[in-house]
Amino acid sequence: MGSEDNNSGESKFGFKDKEKAEETLQLLESHDMQYRKLTVRGLLGRAKRVLSMTKAADKVKNINEAIEVFEKWLEENGGGAANKNAKTDGDDKVETVPGLGFKDKEAAERTLKILEGRDPEYQKLAVKGLIGSSKRVLSGTKNEDKIKAIKEGVQILEDFLEKFERDNLIRLNKAYLQYSIISKLPEPNDELAAEFLSAYSGEKAKGNYKHLRTMYPKDDDETSWDIIRNKNVNELCEEMKKDDLKLFKENGEPSDIHLKLIHWAYSPQPDKLKKYIETLSTKAEKRKSAADSSDSDGGEVKKQRIESDD
Template identity: 30%
Template sequence: MPKVPTEKRSEKKSGWGNGQLFGSEANENTFQGGGFKDKEKALETIRLLDGKDITYQYQIINSMYNRAKVILKRTTDKEKRTNLSEAIDTFETWVDDYKKNQRQKENFGYINLEVMEGCKPLAEKYGLKDLKFLEVYQEADGDLKKLRTKKVEGKDITWDVERNNRLKVLSKKIKEELLPLYETDEPYKGLPSKEHLEMILLAYSGDQSKVKKCIPLIEEKCK
């Protein structure tokens, strides 16, 4: 999670005066464009985070929410206090909804890159040709933070958002059609099903330990 400066000098240097949470340096740990100077900026922040990992959204928004409350206590200007209060209310509504609806359950946790690579031979057997996310994840050395700033070619979204969008569709399909996570018939009995493998190739599985145990069998059956 990005570090939040606490000293007044740091606040001025990194843009606290404008209700910005982080500095402008561009790296994988920096969330840019967000802030809390007023309601509009708070809403823009929420919009910029939309589609990203829900736990990451919570970390950023909750940090801004709490920091804005600290800044409010130091602020004496009436108009600025009003603007800050409205931003705080906006963030509070989001945070309350996150907690009330246990939205952390919506998160698609990342599996290890090694597990994805171990399952790759099965993709060819299933005729799955879209391995772009795996390639991007390999380029990032399995660092999910780098996906937050890497844009998808031809789209105005980053790879973490693209991943979540695809996983939501796959997850819904598996649940609605009651699709199995593992094959029950030969020649791939016991191995991840096609739909499950599609999720694995997006760095997600709700059953990572079992998938990992499948890798030797995948190697054997996909020679």
């Protein structure tokens, strides 16, 4: 059963509140940087999953504060640490979504417009990052008109963030399935979904969904793949809810509409889906083993016949 702390055997690490997150970072100081990053990212992912299922306002507030602690630590250590892990850190080097800013009211409003339809998780991180940058800019600005304009822009971003956290909009985040899971299932018939998966697994993205924020379909150079993906996922989820459709068939296979969701890199029940994929792998291994055994037995019989004839 899930909990607000790490339940993988390392209960000393957790995210139930700000204090627990800070204690976790202190405990991790004795480990090497690669381990620390992987652990913090893992805790951050679990915290967001727990948050998406939490309704109690006080728990939402506490977990959000813990998430802030981890995100700040990653921001400070994720890309520039001396003991850098090329595999985990290199994948995070993605192009910045253009047009985001805070220099005045118009820039802030344009920012929120650009963020519409994107992953809620990214919306929050982008706005928090801009607010943090604004503080550094303000500290070095003396022009009163510029200061006034920046503060007006920042106020719009802060209002957005306050509403975002008050309404717990992070619960609407649709986490991406790894392409390695999707590739084990039948390919999509829908051309746009097929193009999306090609982009997701292709040379630029290489299975890193963050790249999709600045990638576009061949026939649309205005709407990025992350927005298109979220639109299709949300429409399919609404269709499921309206018609009370099931995610899995009786034999454990994903239903038709679930498969459509999977082709947009999403599953409401990823753990159950992974177990189904594991059963497919197990069955394939058994068939291969049986075939190998049959070939071996057949060869032995043939050999015995030849020896008998001699």
